[in-house]
Amino acid sequence: MFRLTVLEGKRKGENVDLTSFPFVLGKNVGADLRVLDAGVWDHHAAIKFEPGAGPQLRRLGAGTVSLNAKPIDQSKLRNGDVIVIGAAVFSFGSSPNRVRGLGWFNFFTWLMVAFVVFLELACIVFLIGSA
Numbered sequence: 001m002f003r004l005t006v007l008e009g010k011r012k013g014e015n016v017d018l019t020s021f022p023f024v025l026g027k028n029v030g031a032d033l034r035v036l037d038a039g040v041w042d043h044h045a046a047i048k049f050e051p052g053a054g055p056q057l058r059r060l061g062a063g064t065v066s067l068n069a070k071p072i073d074q075s076k077l078r079n080g081d082v083i084v085i086g087a088a089v090f091s092f093g094s095s096p097n098r099v100r101g102l103g104w105f106n107f108f109t110w111l112m113v114a115f116v117v118f119l120e121l122a123c124i125v126f127l128i129g130s131a
Contacts (some may be wrong), residue, residue, distance in 0.1 A: 003095035009088035022048040039086025
């Protein structure tokens with residue numbers, strides 16, 4: 001999964017996970033990420049994902065989109081890229097992996113270790129008793 005971190009603008013400090021593609025940024029109520037900063041158009045930019053090609057940033061309409069301080073119409077996105085649309089600045093990257101709790105796995109592992117130790121002790125007691 002991918003994430004946009006708002007570096008500058010009205011939503012500064014927010015992290016937004018990209019949950020569906022194309023992911024549209026703009027002022028429009030229907031945009032996936034509504035950006036209300038100055039200089040942002042209704043449908044300003046979109047991030048799409050193509051298997052084999054990875055994430056792509058595309059300018060929509062006449063608004064200016066900068067990627068790493070260079071104006072673009074369309075470009076591949078990489079981890080750490082800085083996107084500027086109007087007065088809003090974003091950082092593109094991977095969202096942190098969610099690790100499931102390992103509580104049950106740990107419980108059963110330690111249960112099996114205790115069982116093996118019990119069996120070893122039972123074998124030792126049996127061997128000592130039969131000698």
